[in-house]
Amino acid sequence: MSTAEAEVTESQNGLNVGSQQYLTFDLAEEHYGVDILKVQEIKGYTAVTKIPNTPVYVKGVLNLRGTIVPIIDLRLKFNMESTEPTAFTVIVVVNVQERVMGFLVDAVSDVLELASKDIQPPPELGKRADITFVSGIGNTNDRLVTLLDIDRVMAETEVEAIRSGGSEREAKE
Numbered sequence: 479m480s481t482a483e484a485e486v487t488e489s490q491n492g493l494n495v496g497s498q499q500y501l502t503f504d505l506a507e508e509h510y511g512v513d514i515l516k517v518q519e520i521k522g523y524t525a526v527t528k529i530p531n532t533p534v535y536v537k538g539v540l541n542l543r544g545t546i547v548p549i550i551d552l553r554l555k556f557n558m559e560s561t562e563p564t565a566f567t568v569i570v571v572v573n574v575q576e577r578v579m580g581f582l583v584d585a586v587s588d589v590l591e592l593a594s595k596d597i598q599p600p601p602e603l604g605k606r607a608d609i610t611f612v613s614g615i616g617n618t619n620d621r622l623v624t625l626l627d628i629d630r631v632m633a634e635t636e637v638e639a640i641r642s643g644g645s646e647r648e649a650k651e
Contacts, residue, residue, distance in 0.1 A: 496594045500616065502587040502623055503570060506558045509623045510583075511590060511616060516572050516628045520586055523567040533636070537582060540569075547571065549580040555631070575629050590623065592616045597625065 500511030501520075526538030526549045535554035539546050549569060553560055566585035571578060600612040611630040616623040 497591050498594075498597075500590045500592060500623070500625060501570065502590045503568075503583040504585045504587060505552055505556065505583055509587065509621060510552075511592075511623045511625045512570070512572065512628050514589060516574075518571040518573060518578060521569045521571060521580070523563045523569060523582070540580065542571065542578070542580075545578055547578050547580045549582055550632070551582045552631075553582070553584075572628050574632055579632070581631075590616070590618060592618060592623075592625075 499514040501514050501517050502509055502511045504510070521542070524540060526540045528538040529536065529548075535551050537549045537551050539548050541547075551560070552558075561584070563582075564584070567582065568586050569580040569582055570586065571580050573579075596617050597614040598617065599614055601615070611627050612624055613627040614625045616625050
């Protein structure tokens with residue numbers, strides 16, 4: 479089969495060569511996306527069990543079919559204003575650095591397919607702005623979507639602190 483034939487076959491199967499799918503969600507009226515292959519599931523918001531001595535952005539944990547999953551409030555992680563959960567608030571369960579975690583977001587939008595040409599590298603904002611977790615900026619239908627590298631949203635020290643049940647400060651010491 480030639481390359482052109484393979485591209486036609488993949489296109490017919492719903493896969494566009496040179497494109498990637500992202501689950502998009504909203505936080506504080508901004509649009510974000512994560513690689514769909516990192517998403518395990520989307521769960522409606524439910525109360526979580528709080529764990530003492532954890533960073534403020536760790537809302538607590540929940541039991542997901544026998545797995546204890548830490549829940550991270552992305553608004554607080556990204557230094558945004560905290561809000562009360564609404565009917566649209568959901569937990570996006572993802573695989574971060576070989577660990578299952580839940581990210582609390584305002585609402586899930588849709589699955590977006592972006593061609594490579596529609597993704598720009600993250601902007602240079604200087605040394606004071608830590609945006610190492612931004613993999614790119616997607617442009618679709620006159621809307622910009624900040625694409626997150628889900629493995630970099632949480633620093634290794636933060637993941638380790640959550641894994642061990644301690645605070646972020648303990649992990650750095």
